[in-house]
Amino acid sequence: MSGDRNSGCRTSAAMSGSGGRGGSGGRGQKAGSARRGGWEDAGVEFYREAYPTSVDNIYDTRITTLLPSKRHNVNSLGRGTVRRRASQRSRRQPPTTTATLVHTSRRGSDTYLEVLPDLTQGVDEEETWEKLQQIRAHAVPIEEKRKLKQQLQSAPTLRTRGLAAFKLSRRKFFSQTKSRLREMISKIELWHWSLRYVEGNFGTGLVAFFTFIKWLLYLNLFTCVLLGVFILVPQIFLVHSKDSCIVDSWPNSVYDNETFLYENDTNCCTKYYNEIQSNSPKRDNYYLIQLVQDGVQGTGPLELSYLFYGYYPRHILVLEVAPEWKYNLPLAYLLVLVVTLILSLVLMVRAAARGLRESLRSSEGQFYQYCNLIFGGWDYCIENNKAASIKKKAIYNELCNHLETERYNEEKEQRTKKERCRLYMVRLLVNMVVLALLSVSFVAIYKSTIFAFDHLKDAKDSKESEQDKLMILLFEYLPSGVIVTLNIIIPYLLRALVKLEHYTPNSILVLTLIRTVFLRLASLVILLISIYQSIPACPDSKPSECIDECTRPWCWETYVGQQLYKLTILDLIIMFLTTFLVNFPLKCIGHKLMRGSQIGAAIGDIEFAIPKHVLDIVYGQTLCWLGMFYSPLLPAVTCIKLVLVFYIKYFDCKVNSSQSSQLYRTSRSNALFISILLVSFIVTIIPVGYSIAEIKPSLACGPFRGLDTIWSEMLAVIEESPDWLKAVLLFLGTAGFAVPAIIFLILAGYYYYAVAAANKHMVSLLKNQLVLEGHDKQFLLSRLNHMIKMSAEEGGENTSARSSRPVEDETGHSNDQTLEA
Amino acid sequence: MDKLLSLPELRANPFGERMCLIFSSTKDGDCTFEDFLDMMSVFSEAAPKSVKAEYAFRIFDFDGDDYLGRSDLEETITKLVSPQRFSSEDMKALVNRVLEEADLDDDGMLAFAEFEHVISKSPDFANSFRIRL
Numbered sequence: 001m002s003g004d005r006n007s008g009c010r011t012s013a014a015m016s017g018s019g020g021r022g023g024s025g026g027r028g029q030k031a032g033s034a035r036r037g038g039w040e041d042a043g044v045e046f047y048r049e050a051y052p053t054s055v056d057n058i059y060d061t062r063i064t065t066l067l068p069s070k071r072h073n074v075n076s077l078g079r080g081t082v083r084r085r086a087s088q089r090s091r092r093q094p095p096t097t098t099a100t101l102v103h104t105s106r107r108g109s110d111t112y113l114e115v116l117p118d119l120t121q122g123v124d125e126e127e128t129w130e131k132l133q134q135i136r137a138h139a140v141p142i143e144e145k146r147k148l149k150q151q152l153q154s155a156p157t158l159r160t161r162g163l164a165a166f167k168l169s170r171r172k173f174f175s176q177t178k179s180r181l182r183e184m185i186s187k188i189e190l191w192h193w194s195l196r197y198v199e200g201n202f203g204t205g206l207v208a209f210f211t212f213i214k215w216l217l218y219l220n221l222f223t224c225v226l227l228g229v230f231i232l233v234p235q236i237f238l239v240h241s242k243d244s245c246i247v248d249s250w251p252n253s254v255y256d257n258e259t260f261l262y263e264n265d266t267n268c269c270t271k272y273y274n275e276i277q278s279n280s281p282k283r284d285n286y287y288l289i290q291l292v293q294d295g296v297q298g299t300g301p302l303e304l305s306y307l308f309y310g311y312y313p314r315h316i317l318v319l320e321v322a323p324e325w326k327y328n329l330p331l332a333y334l335l336v337l338v339v340t341l342i343l344s345l346v347l348m349v350r351a352a353a354r355g356l357r358e359s360l361r362s363s364e365g366q367f368y369q370y371c372n373l374i375f376g377g378w379d380y381c382i383e384n385n386k387a388a389s390i391k392k393k394a395i396y397n398e399l400c401n402h403l404e405t406e407r408y409n410e411e412k413e414q415r416t417k418k419e420r421c422r423l424y425m426v427r428l429l430v431n432m433v434v435l436a437l438l439s440v441s442f443v444a445i446y447k448s449t450i451f452a453f454d455h456l457k458d459a460k461d462s463k464e465s466e467q468d469k470l471m472i473l474l475f476e477y478l479p480s481g482v483i484v485t486l487n488i489i490i491p492y493l494l495r496a497l498v499k500l501e502h503y504t505p506n507s508i509l510v511l512t513l514i515r516t517v518f519l520r521l522a523s524l525v526i527l528l529i530s531i532y533q534s535i536p537a538c539p540d541s542k543p544s545e546c547i548d549e550c551t552r553p554w555c556w557e558t559y560v561g562q563q564l565y566k567l568t569i570l571d572l573i574i575m576f577l578t579t580f581l582v583n584f585p586l587k588c589i590g591h592k593l594m595r596g597s598q599i600g601a602a603i604g605d606i607e608f609a610i611p612k613h614v615l616d617i618v619y620g621q622t623l624c625w626l627g628m629f630y631s632p633l634l635p636a637v638t639c640i641k642l643v644l645v646f647y648i649k650y651f652d653c654k655v656n657s658s659q660s661s662q663l664y665r666t667s668r669s670n671a672l673f674i675s676i677l678l679v680s681f682i683v684t685i686i687p688v689g690y691s692i693a694e695i696k697p698s699l700a701c702g703p704f705r706g707l708d709t710i711w712s713e714m715l716a717v718i719e720e721s722p723d724w725l726k727a728v729l730l731f732l733g734t735a736g737f738a739v740p741a742i743i744f745l746i747l748a749g750y751y752y753y754a755v756a757a758a759n760k761h762m763v764s765l766l767k768n769q770l771v772l773e774g775h776d777k778q779f780l781l782s783r784l785n786h787m788i789k790m791s792a793e794e795g796g797e798n799t800s801a802r803s804s805r806p807v808e809d810e811t812g813h814s815n816d817q818t819l820e821a
Numbered sequence: 822m823d824k825l826l827s828l829p830e831l832r833a834n835p836f837g838e839r840m841c842l843i844f845s846s847t848k849d850g851d852c853t854f855e856d857f858l859d860m861m862s863v864f865s866e867a868a869p870k871s872v873k874a875e876y877a878f879r880i881f882d883f884d885g886d887d888y889l890g891r892s893d894l895e896e897t898i899t900k901l902v903s904p905q906r907f908s909s910e911d912m913k914a915l916v917n918r919v920l921e922e923a924d925l926d927d928d929g930m931l932a933f934a935e936f937e938h939v940i941s942k943s944p945d946f947a948n949s950f951r952i953r954l
Binding site: 136137138139141142143196199368369370371372374375376377378379380381382383384385387388389392393395396399400402403767770771773774775777778 | 829830832833834835836846855856858859862863864868869871872875876877881894897898901902903904905907911914915918919922923925926927928936939940942943944945946948949950951952953
């Protein structure tokens with residue numbers, strides 16, 4: 001334990017809270033001897049000399065430079081690899097896993113020339129070109145590379161002809177265009193300079209967050225384009241036949257509760273619904289406020305626009321000039337949405353797998369936390385001194401944390417049984433309290449939604465007065481307000497509670513993140529459930545009735561779309577308000593007015609807490625996915641929102657926040673963000689899938705009116721398709737296909753798991769072998785040194801006039817360089 | 822060398838002097854244009870990982886003996902956290918941990934092969950060992 005208060009690590013205070021994200025706890029902490037697994041220490045049987053480490057003995061270092069491993073040169077330009085028969089033609093790229101390149105000793109620059117390749121054999125153009133490409137991988141100065149290139153180009157080459165020449169020129173062309181394209185794209189990257197600024201001042205960890213926003217923006221743009229091309233553009237440019245509706249008499253009052261029977265089932269419903277919407281009484285006072293309110297809520301003129309599901313007709317669209325070209329809009333609507341969701345999933349899984357692969361690679365068996373931190377910890381992009389000193393402090397904190405974690409783990413093992421019991425009781429209690437908190441918040445959201453909904457109906461029915469208008473506004477926003485309040489309060493409580501549980505800092509972070517994610521997603525789900533409850537809250541009506549006896553929205557899909565649209569806009573407004581009206585004043589007060597005082601620092605120092613901001617972004621994206629089916633333009637709205645969010649967060653980071661003392665690792669951050677996104681994606685698929693498959697679409701609007709479920713559209717299309725396709729598709733749904741498929745997948749998974757386990761075992765065996773070989777080498781070297789010394793002494797005793805050259809003769813190597821100091 | 826160290830990219834870097842020394846062809850810290858070009862090309866994003874590992878090894882090898890011994894590691898850590906200091910027990914513990922993780926043949930130093938092995942497993946190295954102009 002560090003007794004020195006000035007320069008030692010902080011003691012147990014470092015455990016709670018302010019330390020950074022430590023590595024994965026105790027995973028790599030094996031004692032040195034345990035690494036050699038099943039090999040026992042040679043204690044008694046063998047006599048082990050205490051061989052010196054190489055820095056003591058100068059002869060040792062001279063001799064070690066003669067070892068083959070020091071002159072190892074494995075590049076595909078040269079000769080001699082460790083692999084015994086490596087053919088050069090078959091390798092297209094330089095071997096990425098083999099060890100050293102031109103690792104030259106620094107004792108004399110002419111050693112460079114020794115390891116250059118032998119170019120006297122006749123090589124053909126393709127090999128020459130490949131070797132030229134790989135000059136870049138040499139770790140020598142530019143002059144040498146130039147010489148090498150000249151040598152290669154001036155060496156006589158055999159010309160390739162015919163097909164080989166064509167293939168070679170094509171390869172050259174492709175690689176050139178690829179590199180030029182990459183360069184061009186990197187120059188016109190979006191927000192290039194903003195990201196550079198963040199990188200230079202805050203480090204690469206924070207850049208990962210902004211890059212995540214950018215990636216999401218691209219994903220949403222892609223979704224937008226798909227939806228736009230397949231749904232929006234046909235709707236705008238193609239036309240459809242009019243709804244025919246024969247009706248006896250129109251009802252007088254809009255809110256008449258009588259039921260109507262129409263000859264033609266749903267067409268009249270639609271017409272009626274459209275009429276109601278366009279003739280709804282306009283409140284002409286406060287026109288601007290009305291407009292703003294409509295814009296935010298999606299009511300009024302926006303309700304019957306391209307924005308919502310209700311506007312799209314159940315018709316086959318045709319081109320005006322060429323009526324034979326048909327476009328089945330309902331089918332397109334359904335298919336495009338399903339395909340978009342699948343493509344988004346594929347893209348996300350690819351991005352997550354990339355990050356996962358890296359983090360898995362770094363932890364196969366042993367996790368290199370110290371090496372990673374010390375060798376890879378410094379960010380070479382940092383440009384200003386203040387950021388550099390903060391970064392140094394962060395690295396210092398993290399190293400201290402690692403040491404503390406180790407000591408903590410040692411202590412943990414020595415904990416008495418009584419203490420352990422107490423700790424587990426405390427943890428259990430805290431978990432129960434957290435569960436209670438979460439369930440209370442869910443119940444609150446549910447109750448408030450139902451309450452608001454009921455009272456909204458009442459308020460709309462009654463005569464309008466000033467007070468009622470205010471009440472209507474209040475009730476509209478009550479559920480969202482409750483969710484937002486809970487989202488602010490509960491994380492604070494969670495963070496306070498988790499301190500009692502005495503976990504390592506990394507576990508604390510992950511646990512808090514999981515609980516907060518749970519809260520946010522589940523509150524959304526509760527909202528959806530409450531909406532769902534209020535939709536078919538009526539008894540089953542006859543299929544030809546438009547208006548039921550109970551009052552529910554004419555077009556429930558549009559209603560759901562409106563709710564989600566409203567939540568999206570509200571989310572944006574709240575982010576804006578928090579940044580500009582809460583954080584900015586706090587910072588101004590803290591830093592400018594109360595400069596220098598403790599309270600000022602406490603108020604003004606706001607850290608840019610990445611997990612909280614990531615959750616904001618993920619929440620917005622979840623809303624987008626949920627609402628995509630009911631509001632095809634919601635991805636476009638989300639795109640615009642993401643652009644604004646980027647600048648809001650950028651302002652927050654640049655102006656409001658003080659430098660964070662936590663170290664954020666880019667690689668793991670990326671994987672973490674995208675896996676949270678995946679989790680929320682899976683959570684959103686369930687409600688959307690259920691509503692497509694089970695809920696009856698409303699009669700008055702939308703492309704699927706009159707059907708039993710939305711999915712029956714798809715089934716109808718399958719019915720009409722050719723027999724073989726129908727047979728295949730129907731077969732895919734049966735158990736005869738699903739069960740063997742699942743069994744096959746399980747077997748494949750198990751096979752890969754077994755292979756991985758075998759490889760791991762092999763790796764540990766080889767590591768042990770390596771350690772033994774190392775010991776052998778040191779033993780032999782020390783013996784050699786011993787012999788050299790003894791013979792040198794004898795030689796020096798015999799003749800004093802002779803120089804020490806015989807020493808070199810004895811070793812049998814005539815290479816002078818290495819034996820000169 | 823002072824002019825180089827006043828560049829924004831090298832200004833705040835604790836290893837700035839080491840970098841100048843390594844890349845300078847006259848070995849005294851002054852770089853010609855070609856040396857500077859070398860440095861920027863190694864630190865660019867397109868440089869292969871093996872080249873970066875090679876030069877990183879040279880940067881961390883303070884005493885120039887082609888091995889990262891204990892003194893090299895201690896010097897690296899000291900430079901990395903510089904206004905803060907570790908006590909000698911902490912430093913020893915840290916160096917022991919690093920050697921435990923990376924020293925495969927257990928000789929108390931890191932050879933280049935071991936260093937490169939660790940670097941290839943380190944996910945942050947590729948991201949952080951670069952300078953963007």
